[in-house]
Amino acid sequence: MAAKFELYTDKAGEFRFRLKAGNGENILASEGYKQKASAENGIESVKKNASDDDRYERKETSAGKHMFNLKASNGQVIGTSQSYTSASGRDNGIESVKKNAPDAAVVEVE
Numbered sequence: 001m002a003a004k005f006e007l008y009t010d011k012a013g014e015f016r017f018r019l020k021a022g023n024g025e026n027i028l029a030s031e032g033y034k035q036k037a038s039a040e041n042g043i044e045s046v047k048k049n050a051s052d053d054d055r056y057e058r059k060e061t062s063a064g065k066h067m068f069n070l071k072a073s074n075g076q077v078i079g080t081s082q083s084y085t086s087a088s089g090r091d092n093g094i095e096s097v098k099k100n101a102p103d104a105a106v107v108e109v110e
Contacts, residue, residue: 003027003100005043006109007036015039019046019079019101027096028070028079043106045078046070050101056094058087066090070097 001024007017014032017039021027028046033039049055049072057069057077065083068090072078079097084090 003096003104005046005101005104005106007039007043007106008109017043017106019097019104021096021100026082027093027100028081030079031077040106042078045072046097047102047104049073049078050097053094053098058090058094068094 001022003019003021005017005019010016010032012032014034015036016032017030018026019028030039030042033042049070055071057071059067061067061083065085066087067083068081069077070079081093084093
């Protein structure tokens, strides 16, 4: 199975997307958007920025877990990862986004 972006509406009626790896794991999730077009623009921004290592903000949570944000050229966060137990797991997640996001299909889900 190939990686894909899932575009959906959350319980609050906002549009969101998530990038899923070929194995079905969520590797990046968006914030909520009021307009569907804004979420679609967010997907395009992820595709455009995914291959640039400087766009990744590597962080450690207060609980000692590791995560990352993908930022656009203006510094705005366009996607956030899950929490990983190790820095190497987080770095593997970044590599997965770099590899999968540029060519991932967009699928609307309920």
